[in-house]
Amino acid sequence: LEDVHFFQRKKAMQELALAVIKGLQDRGGRVILTSSFAPRELRDMDPQLVSHFCSGILTSIGRPDREMRGRILTHKARSFQVMLPDAVRDLLASRLHGDVRQLESCLNSLIFKARLLNCGLNVDLAMEVVGQYAGIEQGLDMESIIRLVCESYGLSETQLRSRSRRQECVQGRNTVFYLARKHTELSLEDIGSAFNRRHSTVLRSITAVERELARETRLGRQIARAVSLIERSAGCGVPPQA
Known part of the structure; x- marks a missing residue:
């Protein structure tokens, strides 16, 4: 669940x-x-x-480390019924630092290109494909999140940090909280402290964003576009577009 x-x-x-x-x-x-x-x-x-x-086992699931990325790629390759050479697996695991979706997307692209060229999976081909995914993995920290959200919503940092209840200010702050939770290791308390907000306020804001995104409301679509633009600007493991 x-x-x-x-x-x-x-x-x-x-x-x-x-x-x-x-x-x-x-x-x-x-x-x-x-x-x-x-x-x-x-x-x-x-x-x-x-x-x-x-009452059971509690665990935090973050981005996979290199060893885990290798195991995921091996498992995915088996499910796709393709032979993944160790050298290709190791290359992908070392160059890709995103989540499972990024690994699967890159492997899919590699398999498609190999079939298109009627050749096996090899290091040269993998280098060509992985270059479209790796090297732009800049990531997001709180400072860059605030800057990019201000640019996306046309706000100043002062407006973003203010107590204003204007829709664009509230939406911008909620987006900051959502992205900080998603892309940083900051706790809810740390995120709230950056804006002089309570832990519970941050929690409600993030939940509200996730609800709008899940329901695909008009507001949810607006937030989704802003989040997508910000993540692409930061190169956060977003697959290239065809």
Whole structure:
């Protein structure tokens, strides 16, 4: 069950989720839950439900290291029923530093090009393909996120940090919080401190952005365009366009 943080402040959904989890566990089933936040960061959540969240193994899933990237590429190649030479796998694993989607996209491009040229996967071809993905992995820190969000929304940093409730200011701040959570190792407290906001405010803002993005509302599409533009500007593992 993904994105369980959406259960916050939704009592009926929490009761239903608790009943389902208990039912599955009573039958010996295993439950895997994901969230953008640790259980201790959730607010307005049934204590029993949070207790269930904490009763199993808790782990933070970040970007894979080089060894893990190699294993992912090997697994993906098998699923695509192609032979991935060790040298090609090692090259991709060392040059690509994004998430699993970037690895899969690059491998797909490599396989497609090899089939188009009627040749096997080799280092020379891999070097050509990986060059379109690697080398632009600049990443985002809080300073660059604030700068790029200001540019995207036409705001000054003073406006962004202000207490203004103008839609563009609120939307800009929420986008900063969302991107900081996604692309940095900063805690919710650290993100909030940068804007003199509380931990709970940051949490609500990020959840609101994720909700709009998931529902693909008009506001969600606006935020998605801004996020995409910012991530492309920073080269955050965004695949090249055809």
